[in-house]
Amino acid sequence: MPPERWLQAFPDGQWSTWSTLQGTVRAADTVWLPVTHPDWLDCVRRLQHTQGAAPVVVLSPVPNDAEGLRALDAGARGYVHLFAVPAVLREVEHVVRHGGLWVGPExxxxxxxxxxxxxxxxxxxxxxxxxxxxxxxxxxxxxxxxxxxxxxxxxxxxxxxxxxxxxxxxxxxxxxxxxxxxxxxxxxxxxxxxxxxxxxxxxxxxxxx
Missing domain, CATH: 1.10.10.10 (Winged helix-like DNA-binding domain superfamily/Winged helix DNA-binding domain)
Structure with a gap:
């Protein structure tokens, strides 16, 4: 089950494993991928090569510039704290869905x-x-x-x-x-x-x- 803050942010969202995600993701979706996944960087790159690639937001428990740059270089559209509050998650989703990137000020x-x-x-x-x-x-x-x-x-x-x-x-x-x-x-x-x-x-x- 997804954490409560995710249910609050995206009540209609879907919680998926990597194996099922690849065959179901659509261009209209936003994919949220934590760096706790062992192959997260490769996953970001692979998602960019799917038909009608969906924007990917990378989630990190300890955000830092070096990791954020790697995420953006791989094709992520956002980089945000893993424990961001629902309001921030919704704002991130709005930004990336409208063609922008979400990263920290530093x-x-x-x-x-x-x-x-x-x-x-x-x-x-x-x-x-x-x-x-x-x-x-x-x-x-x-x-x-x-x-x-x-x-x-x-x-x-x-x-x-x-x-x-x-x-x-x-x-x-x-x-x-x-x-x-x-x-x-x-x-x-x-x-x-x-x-x-x-x-x-x-x-x-x-x-x-």
């Missing part, structure tokens, strides 16, 4: 730093910095703070507003600038391409607010 900063290094090494590449004039003054403040790598809580403390207000502003920023998530926002504000990485593949992205 890992986002590592990905962003690596992307910026590549961009700095290709000065001839066209750069389009986001036009913040379409944002309100408060939205622009939130956008800059998030692009600098601050969490919603840190932004709220910095601007003396609630986290709920930060999330509302950030959602509006995403819509107005046409980005899906935090890393795309950071790339747009730094002059990078929010849609693709330097090698032409889809850029890694972080969660919706």
């Amino acid at each position: 890992l986002v900063q590592r990905l962003l730093s690596a992307t910026r290094q590549v961009l700095d090494q290709t000065p001839a590449a066209p750069r389009t910095v986001a036009d913040l004039s379409v944002l309100s003054e408060r939205e622009a403040q939130v956008a800059r703070a998030v692009a600098a790598g601050k969490s919603n809580r840190e932004v709220a403390d910095q601007l003396c507003i609630s986290e709920r207000t930060v999330k509302a502003h950030l959602g509006s920023v995403f819509d107005k600038l046409g980005v899906r998530d935090r890393l795309q926002l950071a790339l747009r504000l730094s002059g990078g391409d929010a849609a693709t990485a330097p090698d032409g593949t889809p850029a890694p992205t972080e969660a919706r607010p």
